[in-house]
Amino acid sequence: MAGSTPKFRRQSAAARRRALIDATLRSLERHGREGASIRRISAIAGVSSGLIHHHFRSRARLIAAAYESLATELQETLYRESADHGGSPRERLSALIRASFAPSILEPRILNVWLVFWSMVMRAPSMRAVHDRTYRRYRSILGRLLQAVGRSRGMRVRARPAAIALSALLDGLWIELCLSPGTFRPTEAVMLCESWVDALCGGALPQLLQPRKRRS
Amino acid sequence: MAGSTPKFRRQSAAARRRALIDATLRSLERHGREGASIRRISAIAGVSSGLIHHHFRSRARLIAAAYESLATELQETLYRESADHGGSPRERLSALIRASFAPSILEPRILNVWLVFWSMVMRAPSMRAVHDRTYRRYRSILGRLLQAVGRSRGMRVRARPAAIALSALLDGLWIELCLSPGTFRPTEAVMLCESWVDALCGGALPQLLQPRKRRS
DNA sequence: CTTGCTACTGGACGATCGATCAATTAGGCT
DNA sequence: AGCCTAATTGATCGATCGTCCAGTAGCAAG
Structure with missing residues (x-):
């Protein structure tokens, strides 16, 4: 029973940004042009789509960082x-x-x-x-x-x-x-x-x- | 009054295909990757979006021809x-x-x-x-x-x-x-x-x- | 244990996508 | 002049897009 498994794990902003950048590169490798979408990247990173907007203000900034x-x-x-x-x-x-x-x-x-x-x-x-x-x-x-x-x-x-x-x-x-x-x-x-x-x-x-x- | 101006002009399949290919290239020049959409291409060619499916069976075939x-x-x-x-x-x-x-x-x-x-x-x-x-x-x-x-x-x-x-x-x-x-x-x-x-x-x-x- | 900060979720929004097809109509043929 | 064919239209479909935000919850500090 005990809610021993948290639904997500918080990370520092720096660590999460790095993880999202890595997920972006992996998504682009896997899916090419279509891999640049917020939903695919967040799926590979194992986070919600909203988190990208939280750490990077827009998709373009994430892509540039990647x-x-x-x-x-x-x-x-x-x-x-x-x-x-x-x-x-x-x-x-x-x-x-x-x-x-x-x-x-x-x-x-x-x-x-x-x-x-x-x-x-x-x-x-x-x-x-x-x-x-x-x-x-x-x-x-x-x-x-x-x-x-x-x-x-x-x-x-x-x-x-x-x-x-x-x-x-x-x-x-x-x-x-x-x-x-x-x-x-x-x-x-x-x-x-x-x-x-x-x-x-x-x-x-x-x-x-x-x-x-x-x-x- | 007089319906003197037809709403569109019919063209031979070969001529229309050529025109659509040219419009594809112009659209890609103007809009980059986003220029590859059916709607942008058809807009530049001055025809309806459905016409592309008529002459090429899919977007991919048009792109390959271009x-x-x-x-x-x-x-x-x-x-x-x-x-x-x-x-x-x-x-x-x-x-x-x-x-x-x-x-x-x-x-x-x-x-x-x-x-x-x-x-x-x-x-x-x-x-x-x-x-x-x-x-x-x-x-x-x-x-x-x-x-x-x-x-x-x-x-x-x-x-x-x-x-x-x-x-x-x-x-x-x-x-x-x-x-x-x-x-x-x-x-x-x-x-x-x-x-x-x-x-x-x-x-x-x-x-x-x-x-x-x-x-x- | 309680509190508070904030990383995080997940759905709503309007726009746009490719594909499809029934309805239209231009324009050559008889 | 009327017909016939096929080139063309334009609405519609479900899927997916980026953005946005109100609400949830992990986790450390008190």
């Missing part, structure tokens, strides 16, 4: 993976490239999540802000790594354009791999990125190097 | 642009790259359309089929062009991986330019693609060349 969470978490994963294989800069970059095409990242479900976010970037200024901030950080990581790789090869790499190109190559390959996994294999994607880096280090991409000082 | 239409139309535009500047293979490839970042293509609204389609590719097998077919054709165009460019430089380019890499680079840069146009300029994107092609032609991407015949 976007920020996913982006930073992914960057931390890639950065950690890179640092853990911490030999030369070139080895760290290779580790980051391989990690970008690891099975857990390639999960096509995850592309669904990004597509939902991207489709909101152009309509909601707050989403645009999240995108700009996280992508700048991403390119900064890539740029520093590329510069270090170049320096160890005696090359002065222009971080910004090099990072833009490599991130575009990584993203483009990743998207196509998620959209139709049968087109080519993840190892080919890794090879294509490594080849580009090798070409950069070999001086074959002169536009991406600092112009040599010319005397007189 | 995807096919957009993809093939884009490919024809790029191919025509390439052929019109029909000097050397290298010039044709440059024209295609420049056309890929032309203002009309870079219109961020258009990314909205692609994002809606891509989000359906992983859930609807019919959309997956459209994607696979159109992307194979796209890579085929790029592959042949890259092979021709390589041949004119005395290189034997492996069409498949080269086309995969260049399409990924083009798409990745295009997506980022649409998502936040302020990050870098279209001319930089063109330069990054051209640099990659130059590296390929310069033999700096050996993995993308046919292995030289080795005797004895």
Whole structure:
């Protein structure tokens, strides 16, 4: 008899917000575009729909928070993976490239999540802000790594354009791999990125190097 | 008085289907993911909502037809642009790259359309089929062009991986330019693609060349 | 045990969705 | 001129959406 089982458990605002963000990401993975609804998210989180309005004032704010969470978490994963294989800069970059095409990242479900976010970037200024901030950080990581790789090869790499190109190559390959996994294999994607880096280090991409000082 | 103005004008099934497909694309451009609704599309087309069910049996079929239409139309535009500047293979490839970042293509609204389609590719097998077919054709165009460019430089380019890499680079840069146009300029994107092609032609991407015949 | 704060529930609301279909009507054919 | 066909309309259905809020109840402090 005793009402030993409470109907719900109270949690701190911070813990509940985190749980709701995680539920949002899981819902988007599972149901794609339709997973962005308040009712599906709250069902996965195991709470009532009203609770979302209590902690986030609107659905849009929850989605934006989830976007920020996913982006930073992914960057931390890639950065950690890179640092853990911490030999030369070139080895760290290779580790980051391989990690970008690891099975857990390639999960096509995850592309669904990004597509939902991207489709909101152009309509909601707050989403645009999240995108700009996280992508700048991403390119900064890539740029520093590329510069270090170049320096160890005696090359002065222009971080910004090099990072833009490599991130575009990584993203483009990743998207196509998620959209139709049968087109080519993840190892080919890794090879294509490594080849580009090798070409950069070999001086074959002169536009991406600092112009040599010319005397007189 | 006189019922001189008919309430609607009948059209052939083919003409109406085409008009509805065009209205779908315009609706997706204007309203993003929310533009995929039957009512918005029919409103833009200036017809009743029931007419869509008459010509296409469901919303999904209309969307798939619109995807096919957009993809093939884009490919024809790029191919025509390439052929019109029909000097050397290298010039044709440059024209295609420049056309890929032309203002009309870079219109961020258009990314909205692609994002809606891509989000359906992983859930609807019919959309997956459209994607696979159109992307194979796209890579085929790029592959042949890259092979021709390589041949004119005395290189034997492996069409498949080269086309995969260049399409990924083009798409990745295009997506980022649409998502936040302020990050870098279209001319930089063109330069990054051209640099990659130059590296390929310069033999700096050996993995993308046919292995030289080795005797004895 | 009692009190009070607030995390939390769950249903009501109006809007909009895709699908459906009986009724209409435009426009070519005889 | 009248008919016939099929293109088109527009109302209707049940489902689902985001928002809102009055009320409930977990749980710590007193």
